Amino acid sequence: MTKYKKPELLAPAGSLEKLKIAFQYGADAVYFGGQSFSLRAAAQNFSYEEMAEGVKIAKEYGKKMYCTVNIMPRNSDLEKLAEHLKKLEEVGIDAVLVSDLGVFSLVQKYTKLPIHISTQANTVNYEACNMWHKMGAERVVLGRECSLKDIIEVRENIPEDLELEVFVHGAMCISYSGRCLLSSYMAGRDSNRGACAQSCRWKYSLVEEKRPNEYFPIEEDQYGTYIMNSKDLCMIEHIPELMQAGISSLKIEGRNKSEYYVAIVVNAYRKAIDLYYADPENYKLPKYLLDEMYKVAHRRYHTGFFFNEPMEEGLIYDTNNHVREYDVVALVLDYDKETGLATCRQRNKFVKGDIVEILSPEITGEPFTVDELYREDGELIEGCPHPGMICKVKVPFALERNSFIRKELI
Structure with missing residues (x-):
């Protein structure tokens, strides 16, 4: 203890x-x-x-x-x-x-x-x-x-x-604890005043001064190298x-x-x-x-x-990209316990038949299949292709406002 x-x-x-x-x-x-x-x-x-x-x-x-x-x-x-x-x-x-x-x-x-x-x-x-x-x-x-x-x-x-x-x-x-002048020198953006350009995440190569247009990888690697990432x-x-x-x-x-x-x-x-x-x-x-x-x-x-x-x-030497295995497809705005419909704002495309998961304060990673999907006015639809559109999704468990519906990227 x-x-x-x-x-x-x-x-x-x-x-x-x-x-x-x-x-x-x-x-x-x-x-x-x-x-x-x-x-x-x-x-x-x-x-x-x-x-x-x-x-x-x-x-x-x-x-x-x-x-x-x-x-x-x-x-x-x-x-x-x-x-x-x-x-x-x-x-x-x-x-x-x-x-x-x-x-x-x-x-x-x-x-x-x-x-x-x-x-x-x-x-x-x-x-x-x-x-x-x-x-x-x-x-x-x-x-x-x-x-x-x-x-x-x-x-x-x-x-x-x-x-x-x-x-x-x-x-x-x-x-050292975030005190850095690299961004100031390279991008004119002072990291110590809130404007860091994250120059340390950039891809770097070696240039010899008499060969200004020839870039040499610092490590022999097909991706180049990110030496401060x-x-x-x-x-x-x-x-x-x-x-x-x-x-x-x-x-x-x-x-x-x-x-x-x-x-x-x-x-x-x-x-x-x-x-x-x-x-x-x-x-x-x-x-x-x-x-x-x-x-x-x-x-x-x-x-x-x-x-x-x-x-x-x-350090990560081969990329400065983030790893992303899931997309948030919708944010829950409201849930009707009588109908089981969650009113959502779409974040990324999803369609009828997709297997999705819930993240809420009470529910972590619970999956379900999108069987019923409606426009805001109640019209049945096959998918939500438009960013920011309001839709309604049949969800088999009660949700709070600000729950997230997410889908694994395949």
């Missing part, structure tokens, strides 16, 4: 809709960005009105919301940043994530908001954690470079009331080790990813964590939960730095 209390499951929320889905599928808290000062400029992000709505939803369900203010600001950002922080406090969020000492100072100067130290601060030792705590931080998000041994050692050498947050799933960055992190097979390390919050990466990604990953980790705490001595990860990790678009998985310093086995 672990001596630590059950950790928070922290999900990404790139939009208000993703926030709702994260809470519905079992997240205890979400992290999100405003429309400025966040390191995910490409995400939809939140207006102040959407933040207020999110706070209302969170409080209703006893959940929490953390706003990322983790850019490395320039002088020109500071005045607007102070106003942004005051607004965040007015809205009622639960904490801000910061990585810059100047931002830390502004938070304390203008608000009483709790402060979490972002992974961008590169905190990888207990002395740094203790210093942040002394300055007033409530939580530190450790750098992805920390091993499980490092995390345990940090926990043993910091105050009990200082929380530790650790990434357990999602994309990994080849740079990290595998995705996946720690769902190591729930017991995570539970026993004294981590306060298990964090899922992915504010730029889809609603389905948020649902499937949060759902799997939620169920795995709850199963462990129900019976720690006899816990074993059910196969169907591990299988779920392969039913969402992903790069090949790895355990990052948790158990060893990843070398060549932590």
